[in-house]
Amino acid sequence: MKTYRHRMRTVRDKDDNTGSLLPMNDINKEIEKRVSTFVTDLTALVRQAAVDAVADVLGSSSGRVGRPRVAVVAVSAAKPSKAAASSDGGRRSPEQIATALASVLAYIKAHPNTRSEAVRKALNLSKPVAHDSLGRLRASKKIKMKGVKRAATYTVV
Numbered sequence: 187m188k189t190y191r192h193r194m195r196t197v198r199d200k201d202d203n204t205g206s207l208l209p210m211n212d213i214n215k216e217i218e219k220r221v222s223t224f225v226t227d228l229t230a231l232v233r234q235a236a237v238d239a240v241a242d243v244l245g246s247s248s249g250r251v252g253r254p255r256v257a258v259v260a261v262s263a264a265k266p267s268k269a270a271a272s273s274d275g276g277r278r279s280p281e282q283i284a285t286a287l288a289s290v291l292a293y294i295k296a297h298p299n300t301r302s303e304a305v306r307k308a309l310n311l312s313k314p315v316a317h318d319s320l321g322r323l324r325a326s327k328k329i330k331m332k333g334v335k336r337a338a339t340y341t342v343v
Contacts, residue, residue: 303336
């Protein structure tokens with residue numbers, strides 16, 4: 187009978203290799219092998235359960251996973267007008283940009299030392315439109331900004 191000393195434990199091994207006692211290295215290998223097999227089997231079961239749950243929610247009886255097929259609807263080839271595109275969140279036309287610039291400039295002339303939030307509220311502009319208009323007016327040197335960020339005030343040059 188052999189005695190192995192590993193990490194403060196003594197493990198005995200029978201000489202005929204039929205005994206249940208194994209050296210620690212063999213025990214560690216056997217444990218790792220069984221844990222690996224268990225993890226692989228568990229992963230497969232979890233995946234199958236997830237696929238089944240999604241299929242139940244989607245009402246898919248075909249077992250097919252993914253987006254359901256949708257019938258293709260013919261779309262007209264006509265392009266929307268620029269005005270319609272801007273009301274849906276598209277780009278603004280040059281006329282709309284010029285109108286916004288003129289209204290912001292007129293408001294700042296009438297109300298010097300005004301903050302951007304007051305301009306937005308008074309003219310009922312969206313935040314991106316007001317920000318863009320104020321930036322364009324500053325770049326063209328028609329207005330000047332005093333202060334930083336939200337505390338900034340605008341006046342006509």
